[in-house]
Amino acid sequence: MRVVLIGGTGHIGSYLVPRLVRRGHDVVSLSRGSRRPYVEDPAWEVVEQVTVDREDRDAEGTFAGLVKDLEPEVVIDLLCFTLDSAVALVEGLRGHIDHLVHCGSVWIHGPSLRAPILESNESAPFGQYGIEKARIASMLSHETASGGMVTTSLHPGHISGPGWAVINAVGNTDHTVWERLAAGQVLDIPGLGAEMMAHVHADDVAQAFSLAVEHRDAAAGESFHVAAASALTVRGLAELAAGWFGQAVELRSVSWEEFGAATTAEFAEASWDHLIRSHHVSIAKAERLLGYRPAYAPEEAVKEAVRWLVDHGRIATTSSMHD
Missing domain, CATH: 3.90.25 (UDP-galactose 4-epimerase; domain 1)
Structure with missing residues (x-):
């Protein structure tokens, strides 16, 4: 498949891009172009790299159009922090792609009430980052449940x-x-x-994103914790x-x-x-539906x-x- 990855040279993308290439996908990496990937890999030689400042494009209202024009089948968004930005991307891509995979955070949960925490945990998030990530995840779930775009939200822990x-x-x-x-x-x-x-290793997070792409039907409309065991x-x-x-x-x-x-x-x-x-989040759902097995x-x-x-x-x- 043709996969556009937003934030391709960051912590997760540095490991995810080579994984996707080795799985045979045609990968386009979007980034600001200010740094190299954290891990060098020959797979990058066949990756199309596009330099773009998402914040500027969002302000102009042109970012979703830029992504759509790259003609992806799958979009993996590792760089979305506000509901407005997420909504703009969904509205711009609806009807044009097969699957949107979003990077959330375990901070969609507030203080732990019991351990391990399930995806359905009811502890309310706090702080702008956690609240926005929770709002995005809720919007994406509703988008799929209402018959719109197929979406998946993955929520990593402390990426190491x-x-x-x-x-x-x-x-x-x-x-x-x-x-x-x-x-x-x-x-x-x-x-x-x-x-x-x-804590979770960045390559294990990349593993989960790759699995979500491979198991689209099982991942459709779902949210998953991504952490160590x-x-x-x-x-x-x-x-x-x-x-x-x-x-x-x-x-x-x-x-x-x-x-x-x-x-x-x-x-x-x-x-x-x-x-x-x-x-301490449960990864049982990701293990069961995606086959996620953290190596670290x-x-x-x-x-x-x-x-x-x-x-x-x-x-x-x-x-x-x-x-």
């Missing part, structure tokens, strides 16, 4: 992999957290450290990460006020956003990302990582 800052043991991207664990220093954690995080707690990830450097973990439980006073407002807000949700445990996905950061000098440490 080599080449970017991943969510650390306290729920933010502060590299000094890894450095303290690597040095065996005391790490302050807000609360008790029992909050959960839903298990989740990591704050304490669990901290202990594992210290062990990667041959260290024993030493944690100190502090109040949120103390935690916030010792870091930046940005990192404190990120930690609160991740840990207050405490997400959450700690394996995070370790690969941390190793890249160490190897590229993003994390300063005198300790080497253990295999």
Whole structure:
């Protein structure tokens, strides 16, 4: 099939584009053209690459038309963050494509009420990002249920992999957290450290998107969580990460006020956003309907990302990582 992928050189697209090519699809990658894929692959040599700024095109009302003119059968949207943008794409493509696959987020759910969280979880989202993703998923489900375009929404957890800052043991991207664990220093954690995080390797997310394309009928109108089979707690990830450097973990439980006073407002807000949700999502539906089988445990996905950061000098440490 001819597949147009919006956001092709990002975290997911870097792994998804080669997967689609190897499955025999004709792939067009749309991006702003400001960076190379995170992972080099010879498959990119046969990919048509189109440079476009979606935000500008959305403002002009021309983005959906540009996508339609590429004559796709399938559109995979990895770069949609507002309901208005999603509605414009649906209205512009309705009747012209076979399948629209949207990238949502586990943040369509609010704070965890029970674990694992099912797709039907009723905990209301909060914050602009989570609320907009939930609104988009609802709109797409209604679109298919009402006889319109066939759509599917996939909701990844905390996407991890080599080449970017991943969510650390306290729920933010502060590299000094890894450095303290690597040095065996005391790490302050807000609360008790029992909050959960839903890390998933970017290639496993790409696997799920590829499967949704292959199993269109099973995926039609559905939403799926995409994460590892298990989740990591704050304490669990901290202990594992210290062990990667041959260290024993030493944690100190502090109040949120103390935690916030010792870091930046940005990192404190990120930690609160991740840990207050405490997400461990079920992937049973994706396993059953799509055949999704994550290759990475959450700690394996995070370790690969941390190793890249160490190897590229993003994390300063005198300790080497253990295999």
